[in-house]
Amino acid sequence: MTDLPPLPDPRHGGGWPRLAPLGTDGILVSFADRLDDKANRAALSFRAAAEDAGLAGLAETATSLASAYLRFDPEVATPARAAAAVRALLDARDWYASPLPQGRQLWRIPCVFGTALAPQLAEAAAAAGLSPEAAIRSIAGTRLRVQTIGFAPGQPYLGELPPEWDIPRQTALTDRIPVGAVCVAIRQLVLFTVSTPTGWRHVGQTAFRTFRPGDAQPFVLRPGDEVEFTPIPAEAYAALRDAGPDGGATCEPLT
Incomplete structure (x- = not known):
């Protein structure tokens, strides 16, 4: 993945959320650097939205306590295209205030x-x-x-x-x-x-x-x-x- 500098969100402060490459085909979207209820809700909500959005090449997702991981098929989405799609989705709403996913x-x-x-x-x-x-x-x-x-x-x-x-x-x-x-x-x-x-x-x-x-x-x-x-x-x-x-x-x- 290409270098992904933090994408500050003034609604949460501290330069969060942050994007970072993970391995050769993944992007880690972090909403805090420790467990926090709002960050956990944001990670869960963002992961569900990424799956629902049908991002080109999205092959796998997972969440940790305060982050969401997205892995892309490099034969379908170049690193630049994947990063741009994740940035666009991340900027679409205030994920800290988003509802939890359906189907729970x-x-x-x-x-x-x-x-x-x-x-x-x-x-x-x-x-x-x-x-x-x-x-x-x-x-x-x-x-x-x-x-x-x-x-x-x-x-x-x-x-x-x-x-x-x-x-x-x-x-x-x-x-x-x-x-x-x-x-x-x-x-x-x-x-x-x-x-x-x-x-x-x-x-x-x-x-x-x-x-x-x-x-x-x-x-x-x-x-x-x-x-x-x-x-x-x-x-x-x-x-x-x-x-x-x-x-x-x-x-x-x-x-």
């Missing part, structure tokens, strides 16, 4: 908070200045957006939680957390799709599987979807786990 889903996912299934709830709650009971109410009472998919296939980063949840990761790793674990740090939750070591505190456990490699749509959650966790007793977990990959979760369209 609201998922309600049963979750065991605390107990031996999620043993770090009390520790995380204390770090947030909350009792375990207040921590459960806070998390369960917050509708969370799938901000991005990353780290492992189909794995969602969910946010943002209220400000008291701006707690750091652990200084040491937990040796291994199970698939379906809900872990917290820096005002986000991660719903783990793999069993792995982590520095995030394990506060909840679900039977929901967000990565289903044998399905036609292996990534169940998509960026922009929303999630609510419904507290359930630990005794209910085994039955939900045995019932199938949804783990008792339900979904409905968002308008």
Whole structure:
């Protein structure tokens, strides 16, 4: 790609959004340099608009927490033509004020908070200045957006939680957390799709599987979807786990 200097947007300040080449055939459109609700909304909205616009040669798109990535087929669109099309679309509106894309889903996912299934709830709650009971109410009472998919296939980063949840990761790793674990740090939750070591505190456990490699749509959650966790007793977990990959979760369209 050709050199792409920042395209300042005075409506947001700080010289954002910014365009930069990524590899030989991609453009990264960044709306901030860190997680920010408006920037995440802008990235999701811009990606959807780019796909809907039918940009010549657009072969692939993705979003991160605050950026959108667009890859172009160089046999269809030259770097200059691709850059010009992205600039024109970016300048078409205030993406920070754009609505979220259509076609999103609201998922309600049963979750065991605390107990031996999620043993770090009390520790995380204390770090947030909350009792375990207040921590459960806070998390369960917050509708969370799938901000991005990353780290492992189909794995969602969910946010943002209220400000008291701006707690750091652990200084040491937990040796291994199970698939379906809900872990917290820096005002986000991660719903783990793999069993792995982590520095995030394990506060909840679900039977929901967000990565289903044998399905036609292996990534169940998509960026922009929303999630609510419904507290359930630990005794209910085994039955939900045995019932199938949804783990008792339900979904409905968002308008």
